[in-house]
Amino acid sequence: MSSGNRRLLLLALCLLLVLNYPWLAIFSQQTLLFGVPLLHLYLFVLWFAIILTVRFLLTGMGEKERSDVADKRSAHENDDAAK
């Protein structure tokens, strides 16, 4: 498994923890923060953070893999040209 895939898997495991009991119980209060209940704020902010993290992880991996593919392709072309 590539290091990128390991990062994604680790992220998913961490998220399973922070989106469940008992972690979630910390935020289950009737407190309003910026006019929004703490629990709602936590869930939606975390949600948005997940999206950004996944985007960051996959875009980084993507560029690396794409350049690898490009390298391979150009190597193939060179081979073909040599033939």
Added chain:
Amino acid sequence: MLLINAAPMRTMMLQNSVILASAFVYLGILFAIAYFGDKRAAAKRSIISNPYVYTLSIAVYCTAWTFFGSVGRAATTGVGFLPTYLGPTLMAVIWWIVLRKIVRIAKTQRITSIADFIGSRYGKSALLTGLVTIIAVVGVLPYISLQLKAISSSYFIVQQYPELVMPLHSDDFAIWQDTAFYVALLLAAFTILFGTRQIDVTERHEGMVAAIAFESLFKLVAFLAVGVYVTFGVFDGPGAIYSQIANAPKLSHLLTMEALPGGYSAWFSLTVVSMLAILFLPRQFQVQVVENVDEAHIRKASWLFPLYLLAINLFVLPLALGGLLLFPGAGVDPDTFVLTIPMAQKQEALALLVFLGGLSAATGMVIVATIALATMVSNELVMPALLRSKFLHVSEKQDLTWLVLGIRRSAIVVILFLAYLYFRLVGESFALVTTGLVSFVAAAQFAPAILIGIYWTGATQRGALVGLTAGFVIWTYTLLLPSFANSGWLPMSFIEEGLFGMALLKPYALFGLSGLDHITHAVFWSLPANTLLLIAVSLFSRPGAIETLQARAFVNVFEGEQRKVNVWRGSVQIADLQALVARFIGEQAAQQSFARYASQQGIDSDQLQVAAPHTDLVSYTEHLLAGVIGAASARVMISTLFKGQTLDIADVMDILDETSQVMEYSHQLEHKTEQLEAVGKELRAANVRLQELDRMKDDFVSTVSHELRTPLTSIRAFSEILLSEPDIELEQREKFLHIVVNETERLTRLTNDVLDLAKIESGRMDWNMQPTDMHQLIEDAINSVFQLYQDRGIELHKDVLHESVTANIDRDRILQVIINLLSNAAKFCEQNEGQVTISLKEQHAELKICVTDNGPGVEPQHHATLFDKFQQVSDQQQGKPKGTGLGLAICKRIVEHHGGHIWLESEPSEGCRFFFTLQTATN
């Protein structure tokens, strides 16, 4: 609910005709988009081949459940609606790992549905695909019925404008008075037009995907519009809503987890079930896997889809809480808040938009789900049964395209009718989300078979069958049957007292497990049972031959280019294959497919008649068919061609061997190449040596010839003189004859030497090894050369050990060596001044014999070559060399044959010392 409903205060905007017209215009637009999408696909200019359309098509996940149900759920459970969307978000994090693998497998195996996927993984089993199809159909019925309910009740409510009237229970009407029935009929017709106009070998529906993407966009815009309006138009932003709720004692619990029945365990089980549903609901599998154009799209969809979910859920809580504040009391169903709030605010246009948004969310789900289910039913259930049945002779009929289409269309109608029945019998009693979750748990039953199946080759067909069956039975018992009981179709005692009054069998508290909500309870029993049975039975059962092949193909899909394994052995006519395909996709398409194959493989299709050596072609045909009628049916069809030539275990072992042999062979090849390189190096070295030897042989021959000619020339010359001049003086004549004799002797010596050398070198020399007294030997040698030394006036000294020494040698040969060395010494010493010493010493179990002279010595550069053939140190002063030039070469070979060495030590003008060693005779 009644279709005909006279409302006196009707405004223009929401007249029944306007509502219906806008609904049909909306569906018309959808159809136009689908048509356009198909046209573009046919022209190879796909409009769906980008990650954005892919993401929007996945958003078919958000149905009427999301559009209407989430608000209803939030109004009763607070954040309880969220696990349904957080689960998919979590799953999307690992989409790049899991979904990409599934997509890759589906593409290499030409998978057409989730049933096909599971069936193919476990040996293309018709039994398993059939089971999966049944679970899928039964499991998804509640979900489709939910959409029917949402469409019909939203239509009913919006019709009542400006009054807010909740739909009545439909028990009181006949079917033909029920809006939901007509909705079901309409959707069936629409889906048939959408999804079964033609049969495609790839089983992809580009037009449908394009329309679904548009629907996803439309429902998002509609929901955001009503969300923004209610939050900022009706209220002063979310803060205002939250602060009012926080101050309402009856509602403030909605801000925490307290509001969720079942608490954290329910939250967890809902998250898990949603994680699995996003991958394994049949319609999600259809859009994410089967309709996927490029697996690279998954990369963007992994974060874009959660973003879509976040956006569509952003206003759920404000809408739900706002609705609760606006409609205190139980008069308005929270599932309808999205529609009733704008209506209550007299926002006709917005209400119409919301109605259409709900319609788009529901139709999207119904279209994709029924197409996916109908494909499964026809490919995996009906066709295999028809093809197998000997009674109907279907497998012999010529054109089957009509049959496939007919089955699919009937399946769509039947599925929607069943969904309507579920709605009428059961669904009305429950909230939208509760109904939908029942389907989620059913879809989650596919997860163990797929997730374990694509990572563990050991999972077997029997394991999957047992696991799935257990999961499905538990689901039926703990969720489906109780819902019938709740609706009065089974006695309530079934729930309250358990089956046959056994408390342990209470469907909501199986084996005494109580305290969980119904969904969590069902998940707790069904998923672990499913998973553990799959693993346990797999460990105790042996996979079949084709199963093993498929398991490897699935698990190792990323490991290099898959080597295609052809499981069909035996011969079949190509014309038969083509005719078979033609029956399902039409004559022209079949011809094109085969021509394409021929041109790809570089085969001249006209030349070829029998596909025996090209079993590739048979597999290709099977793949083509699998695209139309599924893997299980395709196998049946192909096997009809191979009458009596079925695949037995030995064949499969052959196939497996083939693969491993190829790998073994390439290993060996690598090894051989290395060996060849080494051998090549040796050969080159040997060749160089051979060339050297050849050159030396040539030199030797020319040298010998030369050496022979010299004495011959002089013998001939003097003989001719003697012959032609008879009156030559006697003295002169004697001199001449003397020369002739000398030269003849020299010739004899040379010839003997050459013969000796040749004998030694070719190994044909007879060695007469025997213990020999060395003192005696040296004495004999001295006696032999005595005359020569006498003639030249050279002194010969002897310096030998006193005790007697014996050596195991060929006496004559060693004698020859010593004589040779002594003669050489005498020859090279100055006449009358020469001093030659022969010595014998014993050193380290070796005898060392040395001949020392005080002659001119040898230049160091000649030391090494002196023992080579015809190497004579020519000396300007000495003129013509003495001897044959073979003496030392022969000595060297004789000494070496005895296991000794011969060498010389010398400085110019200081004389030289020739040494050689011999082994002493051991006792």
